[in-house]
Amino acid sequence: MSSYPSSAPRVEEWRHIRVIRDDGVVTVTLDRPEKLNALTFGAYADLRDLLAELTRERSARALVLAGEGRGFCSGGDVDEIIGATLAMDTAAILEFNRMTGQVVRALRECPFPVVAALHGAAAGAGAVLALAADFRVADPTARFAFLFTRVGLSGGDMGAAYLLPRVVGLGHATRLLMLGDAVRAPEAERIGLISELTEEGRADARAAELARR
Template sequence: MTEQVITIENRGAVEVVSLNRPDRLNAMNEPLIRALLDYFTGLNERHDVRVVVLRAEGRAFCAGLDLTGWQRDGDSGPVHQGWRTQRMIAAVMQAMRKCPQPIIACAQGPACGGGFSLLLASDVRYAAPDIRMNAAYIKIGLGGCDMGASYFLPRLVGSSVASEYLLTGKFMTADKALACGLVSEVLPHEDLLGKALSLADEMLLTSPMGLRLTKDALNLNIDAASMEHAFGLEDRQQILLSQTADSVEARNAFLEKRAPVWGNR
């Protein structure tokens, strides 16, 4: 029987994507990575989905790489095999940042290596008290910077905290993650999904294009070359959005004291 490595639950404009290898602590095998890559890449053309919630079944979010779960090509050497695996996993994190939908992650238990990077590549993170996150690579003789950790983590928590964890591979706890702003809130495991869906509902109150372009501006301006570049992008987006039918609808709804009805136009 083929393993259903992820499940996707559609809740209208919100989709809940669950890692579904709980017996393997949701470790990354090739079918799981292919499924995530296909899903997040496909979101670029799916304007019916406005928000994604990423979560995991079982007691762990993702324990990292499943070393036994990757297809071997007998004609390829170890460098080529490793490069194929490396690039496929990295492409998932890149697809998460490039898709226009905000990604709300809910995590519990171990989130190690690539699992840590799945959280870092998300837009909002909620955590259970038992979460334990680390960039484990340096503990197995590799460099501590992998799967986007050296890009994401300093931008999220600053260079000092990022260096502390990337140079040691030690675990970050829920309390530390909350204190440094890596997660928005720590709450019981059973409450994570409800919290994420509540936030998603708040996001759905915004205009569809406004929500997409806000994620776009956040992505671009975190690397803006200057303050002027950041302001320039914001100015262009605001003028563009002000000319949409949804902007007119928002103004009318405000004056009429009612909720706007978005047409994504």
């Protein structure tokens, strides 16, 4: 049994994410704006189980992944996750890493398209969640940073080393993963990291339009 249970086996309201279902389009919003939507153990578990539920039910036609407030997602919560993992034994760390990998894999294997609506920071795990989407719609405030090497982790954490070269090519991926440099929206559009650049404040609306097509 997983150490990271979800809110419930079948719920309309999840504890750690906000979910809206509208005519086959499911909008999942990371909803911790005071923490730049940093991911907690519970948020990962809810994402994992919601994606499994949607895949099983076959009721969704598309999924929009968005972030509330000033940014998309700043990555793993430093206070909850980073500190806790330092105290974990090998088995516990493996279980946590398996769960984060399950979220990314589930996004990639969804039987419906996934659209990420991006503004502000998409950093660390947040950047990988965006990367796992089929489409990345961003406004000019969006910036990406694969920060794993900055905190002593492998640049390939959460499947980034597999996904990023397939999106931007090996050269750009090597630079971003090894150095952890931030990429702002204009460069992200130029190297193919985002699918569409919108006017400021329009990413969510445009992602919803795309999901309805």
